[in-house]
Amino acid sequence: MHIGVQARRKIAGHFVVVLTTDNWQLLRAVVSYSPVAKRTFSLDEAHTLLPVLESLLRRGMEAKQQLEEIEAEFQELNHRIFLAGGSEIDVVKFSRRRALSDKALQQVKDCLAEIEATGVQVKDMDTGLLDFPCVVEGETILLCWKLGEERITHWHGADEGFAGRKPIDQRIARAKGKVN
Secondary structure (H helix, E strand, O other), X not given: OOOEEEEEEEEOOEEEEEEEOOOOOEXXXXXXXXXXXXXXXXXXXXXXXXXXXXXXXXHHHHHHHHHHHHHHHHHHHHHHHHHHOOOOOOHXXXXXXXXXXXXXXXXXXXXXXXXXXXXXXXXXXXXXXXXXXXEEOOEEEEEEEEOXXXXXXXXXXXXXXXXXXXXXXXXXHOOOOEEO
């Protein structure tokens, strides 16, 4: 199961992130958090945040993996019950698994909200992809970092995505960050 960000909307002063599964069903969750000032980062500021963000991202990815495993168990159980035309189940066992699933979901939501609250954009929880907005010569670009990379070495335009990554040059290295 793939969990993705379907939409980000501003509703009543809060940004709402709708999480979806690969079959486009709502994942029983809406992440809501207070809006943050639009933040841009210098390359040095982004590097300074990496250890904390990496820890949050790893924690969120582990919770997501646990959530996916439990959801797969429930899908298998539903399939078996359907094929058998009904079945007795251990309600206590599956209630505990549902509680674990709910806890893992909350951990994913919390990690996403903490990262997004810094002004950093989570682009992909499966690969651990983060973007740091940066203003270079009046244009907003995204410093791009993927889990496993030691440093931020690439950037791309706001509309280009990961496939449009380019190596960081001196022009980008000199850019300053700010909070609007």
